[in-house]
Amino acid sequence: MAKSKDARIRVLLECTSCVRGGVNKESTGISRYITEKNRHNTPGRLELQKFCPYCYKHTIHGEIKK
Template identity: 80%
Template sequence: MAKGKDVRIPVLLECTACVRNGVNVNKASTGISRYITQKNRHNTPNRLELRKFCPYCYKHTIHGEVKK
């Protein structure tokens, strides 16, 4: 059995383009794209950034890790 903290932790990824620009108010659906994934605490100690598809921006953007 492993002692101490878990190595894999769940993280929340949020679209940086939506947060920075604000979501386009002309579109019917507004919101901020968020994904839930896991990261290895030992291999990736700093914040995680991945390119994911944002349905509100209608393109692939950088999604950065946010605190829960």
């Protein structure tokens, strides 16, 4: 079957301060969230303020590729 062209897609959000801090991307020390976005309303990359348990504060989590 062909892939559907639904408006809502699932995206991964990753803590930007953990990545900039030099932590390896495959390590467990990076906060990641799964959420959905509407492809038609937000065609660009999604950035949300979320809590990072590794930084112990609210940081910006940006969308990454799967």
